Amino acid sequence: MVLIFLLSFLVYLITLHPTVSVGDSGELLTAAYTLGISHPPGYPLWTLSGKIFTIIIPFGNIAYRINLMSAFFGSLTCMLVYLIVREANKHSSSVICHLSSVICPFIAALALAFSSTFWSQSIITEVYTLNAFFVALLVGILTHQPTCLANGRVNLSTLYLFAFVYGVSIANHFIMFLFGPVFLLYIIWQKEKILKLKIILSLILFSVLGMFFYIYIPVRSSLNPPIDWGNPETFRNFIAHVGRFQYRGLEFAEEVGVLTKFLFIKNLLQQLIQNFGIGLAIISVIGLIIIIKKDIKFALLTIFIFLINTLGLIVLLDFKFTPQDIDAFTPYYLPAWIMVALWIGFAGMWMAGLKRIKFGLLVVFLILAMNFVVNYKNNYNRYNFIAYDYPNNILKSIPKNGKLYLHEEVDETIFTLSYLKNVLKKRQDVSIVDSYGNIFLADDPLWQPEYYSAVNTEKIKVPLRLHGLIWAADNKTKKYHWFSHIERINHEVENYREQEVTARYPYFYGMFLIADGQKRKGVEELRKSLQAGHDLIWLNNNVGDIFRQHSYFKDALVSLDKTIQLDNTYSIAYYNKGLLYLKKKEEEKAIECFKKSYQYDKKDTDSLYQISKIYQNRGYKSYIEGKIDKAVLEYKKAAEFAPDKADIYYNIGVIYSQFDNNKEARNYFERYLELKPGGQNAETVKKWLKSN
Numbered sequence: 001m002v003l004i005f006l007l008s009f010l011v012y013l014i015t016l017h018p019t020v021s022v023g024d025s026g027e028l029l030t031a032a033y034t035l036g037i038s039h040p041p042g043y044p045l046w047t048l049s050g051k052i053f054t055i056i057i058p059f060g061n062i063a064y065r066i067n068l069m070s071a072f073f074g075s076l077t078c079m080l081v082y083l084i085v086r087e088a089n090k091h092s093s094s095v096i097c098h099l100s101s102v103i104c105p106f107i108a109a110l111a112l113a114f115s116s117t118f119w120s121q122s123i124i125t126e127v128y129t130l131n132a133f134f135v136a137l138l139v140g141i142l143t144h145q146p147t148c149l150a151n152g153r154v155n156l157s158t159l160y161l162f163a164f165v166y167g168v169s170i171a172n173h174f175i176m177f178l179f180g181p182v183f184l185l186y187i188i189w190q191k192e193k194i195l196k197l198k199i200i201l202s203l204i205l206f207s208v209l210g211m212f213f214y215i216y217i218p219v220r221s222s223l224n225p226p227i228d229w230g231n232p233e234t235f236r237n238f239i240a241h242v243g244r245f246q247y248r249g250l251e252f253a254e255e256v257g258v259l260t261k262f263l264f265i266k267n268l269l270q271q272l273i274q275n276f277g278i279g280l281a282i283i284s285v286i287g288l289i290i291i292i293k294k295d296i297k298f299a300l301l302t303i304f305i306f307l308i309n310t311l312g313l314i315v316l317l318d319f320k321f322t323p324q325d326i327d328a329f330t331p332y333y334l335p336a337w338i339m340v341a342l343w344i345g346f347a348g349m350w351m352a353g354l355k356r357i358k359f360g361l362l363v364v365f366l367i368l369a370m371n372f373v374v375n376y377k378n379n380y381n382r383y384n385f386i387a388y389d390y391p392n393n394i395l396k397s398i399p400k401n402g403k404l405y406l407h408e409e410v411d412e413t414i415f416t417l418s419y420l421k422n423v424l425k426k427r428q429d430v431s432i433v434d435s436y437g438n439i440f441l442a443d444d445p446l447w448q449p450e451y452y453s454a455v456n457t458e459k460i461k462v463p464l465r466l467h468g469l470i471w472a473a474d475n476k477t478k479k480y481h482w483f484s485h486i487e488r489i490n491h492e493v494e495n496y497r498e499q500e501v502t503a504r505y506p507y508f509y510g511m512f513l514i515a516d517g518q519k520r521k522g523v524e525e526l527r528k529s530l531q532a533g534h535d536l537i538w539l540n541n542n543v544g545d546i547f548r549q550h551s552y553f554k555d556a557l558v559s560l561d562k563t564i565q566l567d568n569t570y571s572i573a574y575y576n577k578g579l580l581y582l583k584k585k586e587e588e589k590a591i592e593c594f595k596k597s598y599q600y601d602k603k604d605t606d607s608l609y610q611i612s613k614i615y616q617n618r619g620y621k622s623y624i625e626g627k628i629d630k631a632v633l634e635y636k637k638a639a640e641f642a643p644d645k646a647d648i649y650y651n652i653g654v655i656y657s658q659f660d661n662n663k664e665a666r667n668y669f670e671r672y673l674e675l676k677p678g679g680q681n682a683e684t685v686k687k688w689l690k691s692n
Contacts, residue, residue, distance in 0.1 A: 001082055001083060004079050004082045004106065004110075005076065007113075008078045008109070008110075008114075009071055009072070009074075011113070011114070011376075012071035012122045013071060014380075015123050015379050015380045015381055015382060016381065016382065017063070017067050017125075018061075018383065019061055019063045019064060020387050020388050020416055020419045021124040021125065021381070021387050022387045022412050022416075022497035022498050023411055023415075024038075024039070025415065025419075026416040026418050026420075027227065027411070027418055027439065028043070028127070029050075029062060029063050029066055029125050029419050029423055030226065030415075030419055030422045030423055031047050031050075031227050031229075032047050032049075032050025032051050032053075032066055033050075033422070034225050034423070035051055035220055036225035036226055036228060037228050037241075038227070038229060039229050040240075040244040041241060041242045041243070042217045042232065042241055042242060044171055044214055044215075045168060045171040046127045046130055048216065049069060049130065050069060053066055053072075054066065062424075063125060063419065063423075066125045067124055067125055069125075069130075070121065070124060070128075071122050071129075073122075073133045074118065074119075074122030074129040074133075076133050077112070077118075077129060077132045077135075078109040079109065080136035080137055081105075081112050081345070083140060084139060084140050084143060084342060084345075085105035085109075085342060085345035086102075087144060088295070088346070089104065103361065104346070107344060107345060107364060107365075107368065108341045108342060108344050108345025109341070110372075111341045111344045111345075111368065112338060112341035114376075115275040115276055116274050116275045116378060117271070117274075117334060118132065118334060119375055120378075126331065128331045129334075130173075131172055131173040131175065131334065131335075132335065132338060134173075135334075135335040135338055137165060138166060142162060142187070143298060143301075144158075159187070159199075160206045162183075163203040163204075163210070164206040164207065164210045165210065167206065167210020167211040167212075170210070171210065174244065175309070178308050178312060178313075179305055179309075179335070182304040182308060185304075186297065186301045217232050217241065217242070218232055218238050229438050229439070230246065230438070256320055260321045261314055263321040264321060267321075268310050268314070271333065272340070276337075276344070277367060277371045277374070279363075279364075279371075280367055280371060283344050283347045283364065286347045287346035288302075288303070288346070302339040302342055303339075305335055305336070305339050306336045309332070309335045310333060313329070313332055320567060322537060322567045323496045323535035323536075323566060324496065326496075327496040327497060378494070380491075383488070383490060386493070386498050386501050386502060387412060387501060388416070389487065390416065391413065392420065392426070393469055393483070393485040393486060394453060394468075394469055395417075395426060395427045397481075398430050398451055398470070401431075403430075403451065404430060404432045404433075404451045404452070404453060405435070406432065406440065406454075407452050407453065407456075408436075410500055411497070412497055413453055414434050414436075414438075415439070418439050418440070431447070451470050452472075452473065453469070453470045454471065455507075455538055456538065456542070465480055466480040467481050468481055468482055468508065469485070469504060480516055481512075482509065487505055489502050493532065496535050499535055499536055502532045502533065503529045503530075503536055503539050505532075506526065506528040507525075507526065509525045510525030510526035510528075511526075513525060514546070514550070523547070523550070523552060523555075526547070529543060530543055530559065535566065537566045537570055537573075540560070540562045540566065541572055541576060544556045544558075544559030544573070544580075545576040547559060548576060548583065551583070553584060556580050560573050560577045560580065561577075569600045571596070571599075571600040571601035571607075572597070574593045574594070574596040574600070575593070575594065575597040575610075578590045578591075578593035578610060579610075587614050587618075594607040594608070594611045608642055609641070611638075611642075612641040612642035612648070614638075615634045615637040615638035616634070616635065616638045616648060616651070618634040619631045619632070619633075619634035619638060631655060632652060632655055635651055636652065644675060645675075646676035647676075649668045650669070650672040652664075653666075657669075662692050666689065666692065669688060669689055673686070
């Protein structure tokens with residue numbers, strides 16, 4: 001048992017991130033260190049635990065200390081898996097006993113410890129290993145033989161302990177709500193006498209007591225800590241924060257189709273193989289069959305936890321099937337992988353029945369070793385400074401007392417800057433505001449930004465020039481700047497969120513070179529950025545549009561098609577592809593792209609105007625060629641897509657008037673005056689109407 005903890009913790013220690021990592025790490029670190037309020041639902045238990053670890057560990061930077069907390073709870077979880085499997089098999093026959101109670105629990109614990117996702121979450125600052133610890137602890141309490149529900153007896157004190165721990169677990173992660181019905185059904189199935197009002201009310205009371213940690217959120221928010229997400233000091237804000245109402249737009253508002261759900265299910269199976277390998281995945285199925293035969297109640301407990309944590313989440317959460325959404329979804333599955341590890345542990349009973357037991361065990365350990373080697377390579381992050389260097393490079397680009405605006409930026413910029421500013425106290429002279437208003441708030445109503453961090457600048461209504469990895473607000477000069485940046489990228493980046501950082505260096509440098517007149521070198525850097533950020537939707541779209549503007553049509557089409565492949569609802573990519581086809585004079589393809597753009601973004605009236613322009617140009621061309629009926633038809637089509645464009649009606653009116661169809665001409669001229677009574681052709685139209 002202790003060996004499992006020490007072995008897993010040692011490996012985690014060797015592969016641990018040395019500082020802040022990508023994702024939520026920077027924000028969670030800030031919340032823990034400053035005792036602030038993190039993103040919904042607030043994670044009060046994790047925040048308080050993180051603060052404790054910053055105090056009791058006397059070495060390393062703050063991020064490293066809290067990374068160690070993830071490793072600690074990850075190792076504890078593996079130890080609990082060992083105990084659960086050993087407890088379940090300790091009453092087996094003498095031949096199986098030694099194998100089941102010693103070796104198989106060891107295999108189960110190692111399978112979980114060195115699975116890809118669990119390992120990745122055990123070496124960074126995140127909430128998931130603490131949550132995994134509670135899942136394993138709750139299953140362990142329920143299934144521990146001498147206590148809770150064994151031999152027809154009900155140990156109420158242990159049952160109340162279970163209820164309290166369950167409440168505490170909810171104070172760490174909202175996903176624990178989903179497992180409540182499963183736990184309750186298991187308890188009732190084991191002992192129906194529990195269905196008494198007094199006992200049920202007592203269990204609810206103890207669960208609510210466990211959730212008391214949530215009181216931290218409004219109390220601490222009232223003191224206005226440096227990070228106070230959602231300002232949940234009022235009852236209304238508190239409910240909104242804990243209920244994750246802010247994320248409704250992300251998780252529930254955008255309905256997705258059945259096909260997307262099936263893609264997530266397919267991805268789930270892929271993740272199962274990625275985490276455990278084909279060999280252990282097959283062994284887990286064998287183990288599950290054995291559990292079903294041995295203890296159907298325990299088997300169903302693990303099956304329902306697995307299904308609710310996988311298929312249940314896929315049905316409940318309306319994520320789009322994009323690399324970003326898949327990345328967000330991946331750590332949610334950790335409770336399911338704990339169940340798989342338990343199944344693997346029970347497969348030893350099957351191996352015990354084989355004639356060549358030692359050979360079977362050797363095969364299993366070889367599979368474990370292979371899985372370890374593969375996942376070690378993917379999770380070795382001892383010298384990973386990607387997330388730390390990027391915000392440092394941004395800050396070093398800003399002169400003293402500069403003002404930086406983070407415009408619709410990602411976590412890898414906002415959260416890491418929060419860590420540097422609020423925890424490490426770097427560049428206190430620089431004032432920062434983020435457009436979402438969650439981390440960096442504007443205290444001065446007259447605050448005006450001088451620099452912008454953004455990958456899409458269309459909505460920024462001031463002149464901008466490149467200034468290294470950021471933009472400078474400047475309408476006086478067009479001089480561009482590039483700075484010497486620290487780029488400690490010493491491994492091939494596959495992690496989606498790390499791509500978000502690493503791809504920005506060649507992306508901004510490529511734009512700098514193009515702006516500096518070095519077009520060929522700039523294009524090569526942009527191609528490098530696509531290699532570094534091959535899963536980034538915005539990058540493929542932006543680079544594709546830059547290629548279009550500089551007539552690299554083939555490259556542009558490849559990048560824009562890749563964007564649509566990553567997210568087939570990304571309207572901007574369809575719009576840019578439409579512009580590309582316009583430049584190539586392929587109007588029908590352009591029209592289809594603009595229609596797609598509007599289909600996925602009903603606010604995108606520019607796409608409709610582009611279609612209207614195409615029909616207007618066709619109408620004018622037909623008019624010049626003397627094809628009057630066709631000209632009128634094309635102009636009318638143009639009006640369908642841009643009914644508020646007065647000049648279209650004027651042109652139709654002119655055509656009708658020239659061919660003596662005064663009735664139709666009058667209708668269209670009157671429509672023109674309704675829309676543009678002060679237009680440049682208004683007086684001409686009025687004179688015609690008077691004389692006709």
